[in-house]
Amino acid sequence: MAGKERADLTNQIRRFRFEHNEMTQQALATQVGVTRQTIIALESGKYSPSLILALRIAKTFDVPVEKIFQLVDES
Amino acid sequence: MSASLKHAWFNLAVILLSLTAVGCLYPFIGWRANGALGLCGLLGFGALFYRKRKSEVVMDERDLLIEKRSALLGYTVFWVVYVLVASLFLPMFYGQNGSIPVMVVQWSVFYALVLFLGVKSLATLIQQSRG
Numbered sequence: 303m304a305g306k307e308r309a310d311l312t313n314q315i316r317r318f319r320f321e322h323n324e325m326t327q328q329a330l331a332t333q334v335g336v337t338r339q340t341i342i343a344l345e346s347g348k349y350s351p352s353l354i355l356a357l358r359i360a361k362t363f364d365v366p367v368e369k370i371f372q373l374v375d376e377s
Numbered sequence: 378m379s380a381s382l383k384h385a386w387f388n389l390a391v392i393l394l395s396l397t398a399v400g401c402l403y404p405f406i407g408w409r410a411n412g413a414l415g416l417c418g419l420l421g422f423g424a425l426f427y428r429k430r431k432s433e434v435v436m437d438e439r440d441l442l443i444e445k446r447s448a449l450l451g452y453t454v455f456w457v458v459y460v461l462v463a464s465l466f467l468p469m470f471y472g473q474n475g476s477i478p479v480m481v482v483q484w485s486v487f488y489a490l491v492l493f494l495g496v497k498s499l500a501t502l503i504q505q506s507r508g
Binding site: 331335336337342346348349 | 379382432434437440507508
């Protein structure tokens with residue numbers, strides 16, 4: 303019988319921000335239509351974005367969404 | 378500071394002001410001090426925090442989620458306290474025949490509002506600070 307799996311979400315938002323002309327959190331927040339506090343919560347892993355927000359962030363950095371957000375399974 | 382955070386602080390400040398006013402006036406005018414709960418009318422100005430300014434994001438999906446959770450918690454606490462008060466404390470004070478003074482019923486509405494908004498605002502502050 304398989305054990306209970308707990309999935310965590312990690313992201314590379316901070317890395318992509320720095321790679322895009324050191325974009326500030328506020329600039330990214332304005333670009334994707336959220337508050338700066340949400341970007342802070344995303345980067346620290348305390349908040350998981352909705353699908354639309356994840357796709358908007360991926361579109362901002364012009365990369366596939368899987369490059370930014372990764373699912374980490376913990377068994 | 379986001380709009381919902383400012384609103385939560387504002388609600389708590391108004392509630393604290395109202396309860397302080399009631400507490401300060403009670404030694405002098407007794408039960409009439411509950412009229413100071415009218416200061417809770419200032420809570421209506423909380424809507425001003427959600428005015429749209431230029432291209433600023435007023436509320437996003439995370440704020441909405443926090444507000445939803447906080448409202449649920451506020452409602453749950455209110456309901457638990459209401460049932461406790463209505464089924465235990467009121468019969469103890471006013472007897473089993475159900476003759477509760479009208480003023481008590483009036484005040485209970487305001488205190489229920491104070492309890493609900495107080496818990497909701499506190500929950501919003503805690504969740505926003507946790508990220």
